[in-house]
Amino acid sequence: MKRRAYRDWDYWGKPVPPFGDPKATVMVIGLAPAAHGGNRTGRMFTGDRSGDFLYRALFETGFASQPESTSRGDGLVLTGVYITAAVRCAPPDNKPLPEEFRRCRPYLERELDLLPQLRVVVALGKIAFDAYLSILRDRGVIKSRAAFPFGHNIEHSIAPELPMLISSYHPSQQNTSTGKLTFQMLREVFERARRLAGG
Numbered sequence: 001m002k003r004r005a006y007r008d009w010d011y012w013g014k015p016v017p018p019f020g021d022p023k024a025t026v027m028v029i030g031l032a033p034a035a036h037g038g039n040r041t042g043r044m045f046t047g048d049r050s051g052d053f054l055y056r057a058l059f060e061t062g063f064a065s066q067p068e069s070t071s072r073g074d075g076l077v078l079t080g081v082y083i084t085a086a087v088r089c090a091p092p093d094n095k096p097l098p099e100e101f102r103r104c105r106p107y108l109e110r111e112l113d114l115l116p117q118l119r120v121v122v123a124l125g126k127i128a129f130d131a132y133l134s135i136l137r138d139r140g141v142i143k144s145r146a147a148f149p150f151g152h153n154i155e156h157s158i159a160p161e162l163p164m165l166i167s168s169y170h171p172s173q174q175n176t177s178t179g180k181l182t183f184q185m186l187r188e189v190f191e192r193a194r195r196l197a198g199g
Helices: 049-060 098-114 126-138 173-178 183-196
Strands: 026-030 081-085 120-124 154-156 164-168
Touching (some): 026 126, 026 183, 049 183, 081 098, 120 126, 120 183, 126 164
Parallel strands (some): 026 081, 026 120, 120 164
Antiparallel strands (some): 154 164
């Protein structure tokens, strides 16, 4: 259902594609498009409060050309970073079903293969973190996800030939309004990602 504030919008209302720099050294993996954010605008993390936090942090750490994103045509350019999600459609109640993860996973796997310069993966939230680790487990890179504890701004070295993994709390309204995740905490994640990616 449309919110009153967006009643005149034509919602994107279909799978939301990833976007960013094809030469990215950093990949950001989120959970899924927000019902009135990416599902409305057609761009991941655009037009919602999570995106307000994320794009400001990316801007202040040199990955984004502007500190906010309101629509697909707002002029935002990402440099050195690529944004995607574990699930491509807005899930009911923001809780994707296992089947949704299974159907969307090949897209995430393909993106990982198509970004040969990746040096860092930033997983926003435990679900995105587990989705990425599940790919590595099923490819035989790791034996189990259990060896990699989730926490905020924790750096995980998987294998010498693979990107470093940084786990982060998701910039959801629930986390930011309660202070579990502050803007400075999220900015520090991307400062670390930039250092690990080589500047």
